[in-house]
Amino acid sequence: MIRRGTGRDVTGLLQDFGHELPTKPGPPTKEKEPRLFRSALGRGNPRRGAGWAASMKPPVASYRMTSDQAAVVWPWLAGPGLPPTGALMGMDAQSGGKFYADPVGWVRDDNIPVTNHNIFSMGKPGVGKSGTTKAFALRMLCFRHYKTFVPGDPKDEYERLCRFLGVEPIAIGPGLAARINPLDFGPLINGWEDLPRAEAHKRAQVVFGRWLTLLGGLVGSQRVGGAPVPFGPNEQAVCQAALEDLTGWSEGATQLRVTTIPHLWAALDEPSPALVNTCRYATQQEFMDGTRLLRNALLQLVKGRLSGLFDTETTVEIDWNAPIQSLSLSRLDALGDEAVGIALTCVNSWGRGMRELAAREDVRIVIRDEAWRQFRLGVDAIKSFDADLRFSRGKGDEGGDIQFAVMHKPSDLLSVGDQGSQAAMIAKDLLELADVKILHGQKPSVAGELDEMLGLGPVAKDLITGWAMQDKGRAVWSIGDRIHQVSTLLHPIERQLTWTQPVAEAG
Template sequence: MDQKPSRTPRHDRGLPEAAVPGPFGPGLVRGGYWNLANAWIPPHQATSQHIAGIYPFVADSGLGHRGPILGVDLNADALWHFSPWEAYVDSSERGTFSTNILVLGAYRGGKSATVKTLVTRSIAFGHQVVVPSDPKGEWVAVAEAIPGGRVIRLGGGTGTRLNPLDRGPRRTGTTDEQHEQMVKQRRIGTLIALIEMTLGARLSAVEHAALLDALDRCILRTDDHPTLRGVFEELGEIAGETDAAFHAAEGAIQPRFVLRRLVEGDLSGLFEDESTVEFDQEAPIVVTDTSELFARGDLAAQLTQVCSTAWIQAVISDRAAHRTRYVVREEGWRDMTSLSSLQMFQQWLKLSRHYGISNIVILHKMGDLDAVGDEGSLERSLAYSIVGDIENKFIFRVNSQEQTALRTRLNLPAPHVEMARHLRKGEFLAYVGQYSYLVDCFATSTEWEYELFATDDALAPADRDDSDFRAIDAAMLDTLWPETREMETGIEGWLTAGPRENTEEQ
């Protein structure tokens, strides 16, 4: 078994005979294939930028294949899958600690279409989509195009009412005392947010006590079915009491004037009484159309968004439903216009994981938060802190004015900020946990999705190009040409042609 194999002649193996005897043969001078000497190749010199382009291991492995496809990873030239819940349960270094998403970018950058692509494709994975307030009516078409989608229309003579003080379903895993305390905190938080947003100032201790007393009275009188109208009436009773303790009568005046707008003013017929609709737990997508109300001004839009969001949150804050939901917050800065609303928003973001919710906060620019409080105020600092703490971020094309805000407020690297200025429509920088990706969403969009999610119909170009040469048929040209008539070409004819014609017509 250890015998040495017999050598086969070179001729039998089809190899050419060596022209020069010896182990190296002619390869030493001619580069033959049996040359045993190593070839000397001069080193390649190039800049680090060019070397990075030819280095074979620059493509990232991505987030894996769990979750819906959201686009193409332009760095890896591979499909990019994303699900906030899959990223949250991922125990590797690519995992995240939050399910919420911040979407930031200038107008016509593809934000809305990308969000719609993500949530609609996620429906097949069992996730529900909830839009508490649709100020532009863009999501209505999406809900109507999806089988089973539900649209709740407010205003415009629909007669639909939502009660922001609804109790909502019972929280799972809580005692009776804990459940009652959570419901009471949500109700008083909604009332304070509405009143402080309208007044533009924080409630005093006396006003807070009067509002809390009115809510307790309304709950007792209505057998735990409080409404804004009921609280409004109780505040009127307190304001008329001359012997009320702690000057509660004085504290009831301002809150009552604010609620009067919702009960008897331009926002009446929407939120002051019992709800006339129910939230459909089984619908794949539920959209609250508030586009009719946003034309009444910014304050009306903010009050509407607070009431509709409070009604939605009362229903979906239930772990027993075993549903994972996207909550899309269009014009997200409207949820953060007062200290009380900011505190409610911050608490809601913290509890999102507990309830299986992914909040998608959409902003056009970081400057939107400058409308929150005064410069250096607690409100504005809290608003920037809330946005900065959202771990998952989708950054679309931004204007040059946003460079400083992105670096200081979101702590983005300078090269990424410069890249964000030159992104094409539908491209975005995705920050998931500690990793970043460059994604093109529209690279995977179908024609049906592209047409349904388009939001630039009013700015669409004409359906024909007037710059193209169009030949006119001779017969058609004759019909367009004016009729020939005899005219006097003399100087007298030119001067008197107009008066003569007018005389004949008269």
């Protein structure tokens, strides 16, 4: 007889016959994380440096989200910064670190969304555009191969900087000795007699192409009943035929002759039978009738307000080894915005010609101040400016000129013609030729135009109308599709050199 409680259960019975029932797994054991801070009391020793806290479990809210969601909740999280190369401009308010500007280096870096190194700087007067521009040019001089060229300084803003660097600016104006021939060959004429035929043809195409673009801008700046003088295929063909004859290219000369705008006008005003025939006119009178507007427009350039400034051979010598060179145009200010715009078109084209054979490692910062005056001349002047941006020498890691255009607002680009016109569309497309935009403080209406043209977004728009207006030198740097909130910091000496107003005498 088996007493209660002493018998085998089912598990034991089955084990006697060699069967094992599966066991139910128990709850997993949790390993305790090692304590980083140990103290004798639960909340630490109540003394300084002992880890004491007022409560054991302070209320802390925890969230889990993706990285793209985090940018919405905390929009001021700083992304990857730019490499510390180039000119140290100031502080990046978003990251709290230093901000370096290196447009050519950005083009070389595949991680930065920049494909060209041209710069557009915009901002209302008095917000620090000139200070930022001059500080960039001055600080880049500290790096090998970088120099500055100002092909047209309408307000003498760069004279103080030039003299500080030991360079006397070149003044152009009525009664002065300096002369610029916009139809100058530049260095492409060097060694012409020894050039292979293919190279000579290549250089000739570059020279005549630059001249025709310039002439289009100059002729188109003249008006007939409010409409610009046309410079279409017929006018281009006539001018090119005359220029080829004047320089000796049409006759295969081994040494080309220097020509000027008065020479071109005289050749069209008294055309030779060969020129009439080359241009496919039946008679000389038909040639005169067909080129009347073109000749009258050129005559205004020869005998108009700018007479004697851009109609003779070049008399200035540019030292391209100097750290900076500037052509001062302030003496033309009394002649009006149109005259200054024409002068800017001439010196910019001449400057581009002078840079045709620049060495790859020779990087020039070409400052295009008061660019809006050139835009007002019409569509052909816009095309000339467009050509300067497109043909900046060098590609990527091969160097090249940095075109630095300074203006007030985006309407400077849109006011060149009616909305939707060819001039307005070309001017608007200029922004695509500069991957770097420095956007200083603006009024809300102007910031709205910038947002519409560049797609900045509400954050950048608010910075331009708010934060950037609160102090000089503040700007939103748009580098490709990246936005940086930068405050340019100037040394006291730089403030004296970059200040655009007369400096008060200490007394």
